Amino acid sequence: MTQRDQNQDAQLDDLFAAARRDAPEPGDAFMQALFDTIPEPNAATAVIEEPVSLGWWAGVRQTMADKFATRNIFADASVLTGVIAAGVFGVWIGVNGGDIGGISLNPFEAQGLDIVDPFSGLDLSYVDGGA
Amino acid sequence: MVKDTDISLGDLADNALLVLFANGSKPAAMELTRRLGPKVFRHAYYRLQNKSDAEDIAQEAFLRLWKIAPDWKQDQAQVATWLYRVIDNLCIDRLRARRPSSSLDDLKNDPVDPSPSADQSMLDKSRARALHTALAALPERQAQAVRLRHLDNLTNPEIAQIMGLSVEAVESLTARGKRALQAQLHGQKTALGYENDTA
Numbered sequence: 001m002t003q004r005d006q007n008q009d010a011q012l013d014d015l016f017a018a019a020r021r022d023a024p025e026p027g028d029a030f031m032q033a034l035f036d037t038i039p040e041p042n043a044a045t046a047v048i049e050e051p052v053s054l055g056w057w058a059g060v061r062q063t064m065a066d067k068f069a070t071r072n073i074f075a076d077a078s079v080l081t082g083v084i085a086a087g088v089f090g091v092w093i094g095v096n097g098g099d100i101g102g103i104s105l106n107p108f109e110a111q112g113l114d115i116v117d118p119f120s121g122l123d124l125s126y127v128d129g130g131a
Numbered sequence: 132m133v134k135d136t137d138i139s140l141g142d143l144a145d146n147a148l149l150v151l152f153a154n155g156s157k158p159a160a161m162e163l164t165r166r167l168g169p170k171v172f173r174h175a176y177y178r179l180q181n182k183s184d185a186e187d188i189a190q191e192a193f194l195r196l197w198k199i200a201p202d203w204k205q206d207q208a209q210v211a212t213w214l215y216r217v218i219d220n221l222c223i224d225r226l227r228a229r230r231p232s233s234s235l236d237d238l239k240n241d242p243v244d245p246s247p248s249a250d251q252s253m254l255d256k257s258r259a260r261a262l263h264t265a266l267a268a269l270p271e272r273q274a275q276a277v278r279l280r281h282l283d284n285l286t287n288p289e290i291a292q293i294m295g296l297s298v299e300a301v302e303s304l305t306a307r308g309k310r311a312l313q314a315q316l317h318g319q320k321t322a323l324g325y326e327n328d329t330a
Contacts, residue, residue: 011316012309015323021259022256024176024182026172031168033190034189035164037190038160038161038193
């Protein structure tokens with residue numbers, strides 16, 4: 001860059017600086033007028049940005065948290081009834097030793113096979129602690 | 132929802148403030164206005180050379196901002212970039228509708244400054260007027276790039292976003308604009324107070 005170019009650049013920079021200084025400052029009345037353009041927030045029209053997806057488990061946790069947080073879980077009666085029925089059925093199977101009305105739930109026994117304990121001697125040694 | 136008292140609004144980015152406003156926070160909108168209002172006003176003034184027109188345009192731009200706030204996506208654009216673009220479009224409309232002599236009328240009505248710095252102020256005014264006249268004679272895009280770079284002090288990437296150009300294209304536009312300005316102003320050196328310059 002020649003001396004002449006540098007001088008011209010400097011003069012142009014000087015003109016830009018003069019134009020910036022010459023610009024009026026925004027006054028208080030103008031700023032107040034700008035504040036007055038702000039509408040009162042309206043909750044009905046407010047839109048919350050969709051959160052970024054956190055993955056499948058996070059979705060399940062969030063759904064459960066929402067259910068309990070809103071305390072409407074009892075409104076979803078079909079889900080609750082199913083959970084209670086499954087629990088009662090499980091207890092009943094335990095009490096009856098896996099035999100429901102003469103039908104065994106043990107697949108080996110249903111096919112006429114006996115179950116053999118391959119570690120029949122292990123009980124005592126385990127109880128004795130192997131000593 | 133984040134409460135205004137939980138965070139310092141001054142630490143938040145412009146886009147975050149706009150989203151907060153969309154979710155019901157008026158203080159967030161006020162912080163955004165305090166931050167961007169003066170910049171937007173000056174940008175309009177550099178273009179229109181008329182204070183009351185620049186104020187009108189700035190208000191209109193903010194009204195539009197509040198209107199689109201509920202649909203604003205944080206990763207979509209910068210609020211300032213969006214405002215500068217709106218201001219540019221509104222200024223173009225205003226200049227088309229304006230009487231050709233209105234800016235001169237405005238200058239005639241400027242009060243005389245009796246302070247000791249009045250000489251400097253008058254010199255600034257004449258230099259600013261010469262610059263704005265020369266800018267108005269440039270191709271629109273060149274003038275816009277030069278104003279954004281050298282009057283609004285924006286970076287080339289910011290200007291590229293506002294103008295929808297690459298950074299290289301902005302650099303080229305700005306360089307050509309400055310050369311054209313120098314050529315135009317060369318004959319006015321004495322009138323602008325550069326009579327002792329040897330160049």
